[in-house]
Amino acid sequence: MERNTFTAFLSVAGSRLAIIFVSIFITPLLFRLLGAGTYGEWGTVMAVFGLLMILVSAGINGGSRKFLSETREDPHWEEHVFSYFFRLATMLAAVAAGALVLAARSGLVASALGPEYTGYFYLLAVLAVVAQFRSYVRRALMGLKLEHLSEPIRVAHKVLFGVFAIAFAWFGYGVEGVLMGEILASGSVIVIASVAVARELSIKHVLEPLPSDFPKWELASFNHNSIVYHFLMQSLIHVDVLMLEYFLADSSTVGVYKGALVIVQLLWILPRSVQSVMVQAVSDYWANDRIEKINAISHRVVRYTTLLSLLLSIGLAALAYDFVPLYLGDEGQAAVEPLLLLIPGTLFYAVGRPVFAISYAKGEMRILILVTGIAAGLNFVLNMVLIPMYGMYGAAVATTTGYAALPLAHVFGARALGYEPFGDFRGARVLATTLIGAAPIVGLSLLIQNTYLALAVVPPVGLLVFGMATVLTGAMHLSEVVDLLDSLPEPVSRFGQYIEPYAEENRSGLAALQAYLSAR
Numbered sequence: 463m464e465r466n467t468f469t470a471f472l473s474v475a476g477s478r479l480a481i482i483f484v485s486i487f488i489t490p491l492l493f494r495l496l497g498a499g500t501y502g503e504w505g506t507v508m509a510v511f512g513l514l515m516i517l518v519s520a521g522i523n524g525g526s527r528k529f530l531s532e533t534r535e536d537p538h539w540e541e542h543v544f545s546y547f548f549r550l551a552t553m554l555a556a557v558a559a560g561a562l563v564l565a566a567r568s569g570l571v572a573s574a575l576g577p578e579y580t581g582y583f584y585l586l587a588v589l590a591v592v593a594q595f596r597s598y599v600r601r602a603l604m605g606l607k608l609e610h611l612s613e614p615i616r617v618a619h620k621v622l623f624g625v626f627a628i629a630f631a632w633f634g635y636g637v638e639g640v641l642m643g644e645i646l647a648s649g650s651v652i653v654i655a656s657v658a659v660a661r662e663l664s665i666k667h668v669l670e671p672l673p674s675d676f677p678k679w680e681l682a683s684f685n686h687n688s689i690v691y692h693f694l695m696q697s698l699i700h701v702d703v704l705m706l707e708y709f710l711a712d713s714s715t716v717g718v719y720k721g722a723l724v725i726v727q728l729l730w731i732l733p734r735s736v737q738s739v740m741v742q743a744v745s746d747y748w749a750n751d752r753i754e755k756i757n758a759i760s761h762r763v764v765r766y767t768t769l770l771s772l773l774l775s776i777g778l779a780a781l782a783y784d785f786v787p788l789y790l791g792d793e794g795q796a797a798v799e800p801l802l803l804l805i806p807g808t809l810f811y812a813v814g815r816p817v818f819a820i821s822y823a824k825g826e827m828r829i830l831i832l833v834t835g836i837a838a839g840l841n842f843v844l845n846m847v848l849i850p851m852y853g854m855y856g857a858a859v860a861t862t863t864g865y866a867a868l869p870l871a872h873v874f875g876a877r878a879l880g881y882e883p884f885g886d887f888r889g890a891r892v893l894a895t896t897l898i899g900a901a902p903i904v905g906l907s908l909l910i911q912n913t914y915l916a917l918a919v920v921p922p923v924g925l926l927v928f929g930m931a932t933v934l935t936g937a938m939h940l941s942e943v944v945d946l947l948d949s950l951p952e953p954v955s956r957f958g959q960y961i962e963p964y965a966e967e968n969r970s971g972l973a974a975l976q977a978y979l980s981a982r
Contacts, residue, residue, distance in 0.1 A: 480617045482731055488624040489724055490789050492640065493717070495631040502717030504637050506575065506707045507582050509700040511589065516693045518558045519594050522547050523601040524688045525681055528823060530605025531745050541667035542676055544602055544659070548668075550685065555594035562587040575707070585641040592648040599655035603662075611658045615651050622647035687827030694831065694838040695818070698811075698864050699723075702857040705845045710853060719854040721790045722797035726804045729778065732770050733815035736763050740819035748824045753880055756820060760876075761886035763816040768892060769937060771812040773928045776900050777921060779805050780907035784916050800858035807862030814869025817883045821876055829878050833871035840867050891937040898935070899928030 493501050529543045536542060565571050566583035596619065603612035626646045630639025672678070703723070706716050740763070747755045778785070782802055787795045821830055841864025848856030876883050903924035910916040932938045 479731065481620045482728060484617070484620050484624055485724075486789075488620075488628065489721075490791065491628050492631055493721060493790050493794065495628065496636065496640070498717035498721075499713040500636055500717075502707070502713030502715070502720060503578070503582075504640055505703055505716055505720035506713070507579065507586065507637060507641070509703040511586055512696060512700050513693065513704075514558060514562070514586075515590070515593060515597075516696045517689055518554045518590065519551065519597055522551050522554070522685060523597055524692070524822065525685050526598065526602050527605040528684070528745050528825065529681060530602060531607060536673070536676070538664065538667040540606065541663050542672055543605075543681070544663055545668045545670075546672060546676070546678065546681055547598065547602075547685075551594055551598045555591045558590040558594075559587040562590060582637055582641060585638060585645065589641060589645050589648070592645055592652065596648040596652050596655070599652060599659050602659055603655065606659075606662055608658070608662065612655075615655050615658070618654065619647050619651040622650050684825055684827065687831065688822075691822070691827055691831050691834060694834040695868075697838050698841050698861070698868060701842055702845050702849075702861045705849050706854060706857050709849045715854055718794065718796045719800055719857060721794050722786075722801040722804060722854075722858070725786060725789065725797070726778070726801050726808050729771060729774050729805070729808050729812050730815065732774075733767050733812040736767055736816045736819070740816055740823065744820055745823045756881050757885055760816065760820050760881060760883040764813065764883050765887055765892070766938070767816055768813045768887070769895065769928075769932055771809050772892070772896050773899060773925065775805050775809045775812075776896070776903050776928075777924055780904050781916060781920060784907070784913040788913060788917075800854050803855065803858035804862050804865075807865030810866040810869050814872055817869060817872050817876055820881070820883065821872065821879055824879050826879060829875045830872075833875040834868065836871050837864055837868040840864055888937055891935045894935040895928065895931045895937045898931035899924065902927045 492504075496504060526543065526547045530540055562583050566580045566587075571579050571583050600612045600615055603609075603615070623643055625643075627640040627643030630643050633639070635642070703716060703720060706719055707713070710716070740759075744756055744759060746752075747759075779802060782798050786798045786801060790797060818830075841860060844860030844863055845857055848860045850856075852859070873884065903920055906920045906923060907916055910919060933940055
């Protein structure tokens with residue numbers, strides 16, 4: 463398949479859908495095998511680890527994707543970029559592992575989280591090293607625009623993690639077993655990904671000293687600023703879990719809330735796929751000052767992402783009382799209300815994901831740090847205030863507010879960078895599509911009382927009606943559908959030829975509606 467931005471998105475989206483499918487089995491099994499309390503401990507451990515790994519790998523992963531995808535005069539530019547970030551990754555992984563061991567041995571972990579967490583941190587030290595290299599080699603493949611290789615590797619990691627973690631949990635090894643499962647899975651995919659990278663890059667030039675004119679400072683500056691930026695971004699995702707554990711000291715409540723987060727973040731499946739592709743897709747345009755091209759791309763991906771996220775959000779909210787208990791079991795019933803509170807902010811966050819990536823590809827991190835810091839600060843303060851008062855419901859309200867503030871702040875950041883991501887948003891048409899599409903989704907979810915029947919009927923009917931409404935209102939023109947189909951290989955692209963004649967027709971009954979919406 464010839465690579466273009468859309469096929470790269472399909473590779474990433476396909477892998478994420480496969481991971482979601484695998485997670486459908488992993489998450490509920492782990493929740494049941496571990497129990498809400500132990501699952502809450504797992505959630506706390508991974509929240510700490512997630513924030514730590516931002517300091518260790520965020521700038522490296524983002525930098526490798528950005529700079530590997532650029533074209534420079536250096537004939538061995540890709541090998542030198544890979545070499546630079548590999549050495550940096552090794553050093554930072556060693557520092558992180560040492561810090562985790564020191565925190566466990568000194569008693570800091572026991573005093574802050576409890577003595578049961580000490581053993582977990584020794585395993586986290588090992589995981590810090592293998593997770594660093596697993597992530598780096600896969601992101602390097604993405605930077606080389608080889609998403610068709612990087613994404614199956616990601617799926618393989620998830621499958622292996624599920625097999626190992628569930629097996630260890632089944633035999634009663636608890637959180638330690640799940641961590642061992644992650645270590646074994648990460649180590650396995652490092653080997654696979656390294657072979658793929660070795661086929662693309664010259665090992666000789668990777669191992670040689672960097673040339674004197676290699677722009678180390680440019681890459682280092684981007685890396686350091688990226689760490690701050692990603693730490694702020696990820697604090698929005700992890701700080702609520704950590705604060706719940708700190709203020710409530712109730713792992714069962716944390717486990718239920720973590721279950722709600724895992725489910726609601728399914729809404730990010732497609733937006734995250736877009737975000738993953740955008741950095742390497744637009745880096746060259748920024749380097750060559752192709753603002754008109756960046757605007758054209760951002761207009762479409764933001765609108766498409768909004769439509770998809772709206773559909774998924776409506777469906778999840780309508781089916782929450784059917785899906786959540788079925789997914790998490792009886793203990794997960796309490797996760798429904800916080801999940802419903804989290805959906806609005808998660809929707810805003812999803813819409814903003816392409817904007818985050820396009821702005822990030824510019825490389826001017828100070829603006830991004832400023833606007834992200836505003837949302838992260840709001841999120842922190844609200845969690846600090848609301849969790850002691852309202853527990854996990856306060857965490858949900860605080861987090862959904864922080865999520866919603868993030869894309870709003872990034873709109874100002876995008877304009878400061880010189881592009882307008884919402885220039886062709888078609889707000890009235892998107893709203894009309896939402897209202898039309900929501901009617902059958904909400905109506906059928908209320909009418910159908912059987913859980914399994916509702917989950918079988920509502921999603922396909924909602925998708926059909928919402929999809930038709932998208933085209934009929936003009937939120938997405940048929941010509942755009944044709945463009946997407948044309949980007950695909952045969953025989954799928956052939957369907958675009960059948961639709962194309964209708965794309966330019968003046969559909970009489972709808973022309974007036976579209977003219978009215980356009981005027982709005």
